Amino acid sequence: xxxxxxxxxxxxxxxxxxxxxxxxxxxxxxxxxxxxxxxxxxxxxxxxxxxxxxxxxxxxxxxxxxxxxxxxxxxxxxxxxxxxxxxxxxxxxxxxxxxxxxxxxxxxxxxxxxxxxxxxxxxxxxxxxxxxxxxxxxxxxxxxxxxxxxxxxxxxxxxxxxxxxxxxxxxxxxxxxxxxxxxxxxxxxxxxxxxxxxxxxxxxxxxxxxxxxxxxxxxxxxxxxxxxxxxxxxxxxxxxxxxxxxxxxxxxxxxxxxxxxxxxxxxxxxxxxxxxxxxxxxxxxxxxxxxxxxxxxxxxxxxxxxxxxxxxxxxxxxxxxxxxxxxxxxxxxxxxxxxxxxxxxxxxxxxxxxxxxxxxxxxxxxxxxxxxxxxxxxxxxxxxxxxxxxxxxxxxxxxxxxxxxxxxxxxxxxxxxxxxxxxxxxxxxxxxxxxxxxxxxxxxxxxxxxxxxxxxxxxxxxxxxxxxxxxxxxxxxxxxxxx
Numbered sequence: 489x490x491x492x493x494x495x496x497x498x499x500x501x502x503x504x505x506x507x508x509x510x511x512x513x514x515x516x517x518x519x520x521x522x523x524x525x526x527x528x529x530x531x532x533x534x535x536x537x538x539x540x541x542x543x544x545x546x547x548x549x550x551x552x553x554x555x556x557x558x559x560x561x562x563x564x565x566x567x568x569x570x571x572x573x574x575x576x577x578x579x580x581x582x583x584x585x586x587x588x589x590x591x592x593x594x595x596x597x598x599x600x601x602x603x604x605x606x607x608x609x610x611x612x613x614x615x616x617x618x619x620x621x622x623x624x625x626x627x628x629x630x631x632x633x634x635x636x637x638x639x640x641x642x643x644x645x646x647x648x649x650x651x652x653x654x655x656x657x658x659x660x661x662x663x664x665x666x667x668x669x670x671x672x673x674x675x676x677x678x679x680x681x682x683x684x685x686x687x688x689x690x691x692x693x694x695x696x697x698x699x700x701x702x703x704x705x706x707x708x709x710x711x712x713x714x715x716x717x718x719x720x721x722x723x724x725x726x727x728x729x730x731x732x733x734x735x736x737x738x739x740x741x742x743x744x745x746x747x748x749x750x751x752x753x754x755x756x757x758x759x760x761x762x763x764x765x766x767x768x769x770x771x772x773x774x775x776x777x778x779x780x781x782x783x784x785x786x787x788x789x790x791x792x793x794x795x796x797x798x799x800x801x802x803x804x805x806x807x808x809x810x811x812x813x814x815x816x817x818x819x820x821x822x823x824x825x826x827x828x829x830x831x832x833x834x835x836x837x838x839x840x841x842x843x844x845x846x847x848x849x850x851x852x853x854x855x856x857x858x859x860x861x862x863x864x865x866x867x868x869x870x871x872x873x874x875x876x877x878x879x880x881x882x883x884x885x886x887x888x889x890x891x892x893x894x895x896x897x898x899x900x901x902x903x904x905x906x907x908x909x910x911x912x913x914x915x916x917x918x919x920x921x922x923x924x925x926x927x928x929x930x931x932x933x934x935x936x937x938x939x940x941x942x943x944x945x946x947x948x949x950x951x952x953x954x955x956x957x958x959x960x961x962x963x964x965x966x967x968x969x970x971x
Contacts, residue, residue, distance in 0.1 A: 492524030494699045495692065496550075496557070497531045499684075500542030503749035504549045506741060506802065507703055507733050510767045514730060515701040516555045517768070517790035527695060528560030530571045531688075533681045549750050553764050554783045559695075567695045572687055581682035584690050584720070585643045585675050593719035594675055597623040597644045598634050619644065619672045643676040645686075645712065653711040657727040659795050660704070665711045673712055685709055689716045697725055701792075704729040728792050731771045732799040741802055753807075757830075757855035759818075762811040771800040780813055812853035823849055830858040835866050843952050847944035861943045865952065868961050871938040873968050881926035888931035889969040895932065896962055905955045910947040935965030 494515040498508055519526040528550065532538055550557065559565030569575050588594035599622060608617045624646060626634075634641065647670040654664040675686040682690070692700060707729050717724045733741045741748050747756065753763050765781055773796075774781070774789040781789065815823065824845045831841050848861050863869070876888035883891075895917060902913055918928050933946035936958055942949060950958040 490696075490698060492519050492522040492698050493527060493696050494519040494524065494701060495527040495529050495695065495697050496555075497529040497688065497691070498546050499531045499534060499537060500539060500546060501534075501537045502539045502542055503545060503751045505749050506747075506753075506767060506770070507730075509549070509553070509750050509763075510730060510733070510770055511701055511703065512550065512555055513553070513764065513767055513786075514728070514772070514790075514792065514795070515699070517786055518699055518701065518728070518792050519558075520787045521790045524698075525558040525565070526555070527565070527697070528557035528570065529691060529695070530561060531684065533572045533576060533684065533687055535573075535679075535681070545751070552760050553750070554760075572682070572691070575687075575691065576681055580694075581687055581690060582676060582680065585682075585686070588645070588675070588716075588719055589643065591719060593646050593715075594643050595624050595646055596626070596631050596634070596641045597672075597674075598626075598639050598641045599623060600640075617671075621646075621649075621672060624672075640678045642674045642678050644672040645675055645716065647672055647712065647715060653715060655710050655714045655724075655727065657707065657710070657729050658793065659729055659731075659797060660707065663707065663710070665708075670712055670715070685712060686716070689713050692725060693717070693720070693722045699726045699728060699792075701728045701730065704731055728795065731796055733770055734799045734801055736801060736803065738799065738801065747802070747804060757857075758807070758811050759814050762807070762814040765814075766807045766810050770802065771796050780810065808853040815852060815855075816850050818849075820846070820849070826855060827858055830855050831862065834859045834863045837866060839865060839952050839954075843948075847948060847952075851943045864937045864939050864942070865949075868936075868964065869938040871934075875934050875938075875940055876931055876965075876969065878926070878930050881924070881930040883927055883930050885969055887927070888934070889966065891928050891931045892935060892962055892966045892969065895928070896959070896966065899955075899959060899962060902955070905951055905958070907947045907951040910950055914947065931965070932962070936961045 496512040496515050498504070498512070516526045518524075528546075530543060530546070532543075547562075557563065559567070559570065561568070561570045564570075569578070575581065585594055589596070597619070599619075603622075604617065604619075607620060608615055610616075623644075648667045651667050652664050653667055653670065654662055656662050673685060674683050676682055710727060710729075714724055735741055747753055750763060754760065761782065764783060765779075765786070768781070768786050768790075769779065772790070772792075772794055775791070775794065776789075778785075778789070824842055827845045827848070828841060831844055835841065835844065844862055844865060848858050851861060852858055873885050877884045895914070898913060898917065902910065904910075914928055914932070915925070918925055921928070929946045933942060933949065936946060936949050936953060938961075953961070
């Protein structure tokens with residue numbers, strides 16, 4: 489078998505959709521698993537959808553996700569240009585379309601918009617248009633006269649109306665379609681640009697692509713691709729169609745859902761490594777069912793034959809869990825660098841922010857979660873004294889008031905407000921009372937935080953707050969409980 493060569497061929501139309509990222513990732517993993525090449529090609533022939541700055545987004549996303557291409561617009565591998573508009577300017581597509589015309593596999597079509605509108609018909613409530621091969625019957629002289637007169641034209645593929653076409657997909661197996669379903673699709677548009685379908689086939693062949701990875705929405709177009717390969721006498725590549733990605737309601741993942749693109753997820757506080765890991769599992773799983781995998785581990789384990797046929801559900805809850813696992817495993821310095829801006833959004837007082845970061849590192853799933861966990865450091869919130877009641881700790885408002893009143897003089901006399909010293913002092917008090925730790929720690933933690941859940945225990949919080957603020961909050965708790 490020849491060297492494996494895959495490609496990622498995005499259109500520069502905005503942020504990179506999760507589905508496109510998965511296509512890029514699978515193409516990269518297939519190539520690298522086999523020691524092959526991963527090629528980047530920019531498909532910008534649809535000028536109406538072109539978005540300024542989108543090419544930079546493509547480069548930036550591939551770089552950040554670690555999907556380093558071996559060839560592309562910035563890395564000439566000898567089969568460029570790697571931008572379709574540049575290839576179109578060199579006349580590549582028109583040259584190959586004319587070769588098909590010479591073989592009778594394509595033809596010039598001069599039909600105007602009005603005639604084409606007249607071909608539309610409604611089938612099962614859906615409007616469709618099937619070209620009737622009208623221009624196929626034009627004589628060579630009529631075609632040349634129209635061209636000489638500058639009459640607008642497109643070039644269409646000449647597909648048979650009878651028989652069947654079968655193609656093989658490595659995920660979906662052999663698929664046969666009736667040729668009556670194959671419209672004579674346009675290869676070259678009236679503006680001289682190739683259609684997506686035609687440019688793909690020509691470019692994939694000329695660039696030596698061995699494995700074509702794309703979404704299964706292109707399954708219906710594959711017979712037309714195959715007929716083009718056969719018309720040229722070219723070898724057909726391996727097809728790998730990936731399953732649809734849906735949301736939790738099993739609807740197609742929409743740009744409007746808020747997490748449909750890579751940059752949406754990064755903006756929401758997700759880590760690139762977690763996103764890549766998660767996206768890899770949208771339709772594929774390793775033989776050992778591992779879930780947390782680095783990019784290098786994915787390269788080693790990836791077998792595209794294990795890609796599923798059924799739609800993959802974008803489980804946002806699972807992504808958050810996975811992101812939390814990556815955060816827990818992060819080097820602290822890197823974690824703090826990423827967490828500091830979120831901490832500073834809610835804590836402006838002169839506290840040790842690194843100690844606060846240490847408390848939340850194992851308790852968050854995405855970085856914005858930090859703010860809700862630590863806002864009490866800035867200001868004690870209003871809270872209900874019902875929080876002092878905890879059945880498991882065997883505490884209530886009355887016992888909590890007793891604990892706070894008894895512990896206050898000890899906290900006032902305590903000079904060392906480090907976590908260890910405070911904890912030792914409170915443990916001495918627990919031993920004296922002959923109670924469990926929670927009986928004492930729960931009311932103190934409630935008083936100093938005003939929250940049901942906190943990232944850290946009472947003494948960890950008090951170390952950060954310091955003596956003066958800790959005592960003020962304990963006194964406030966006594967006041968509330970005394971009413």
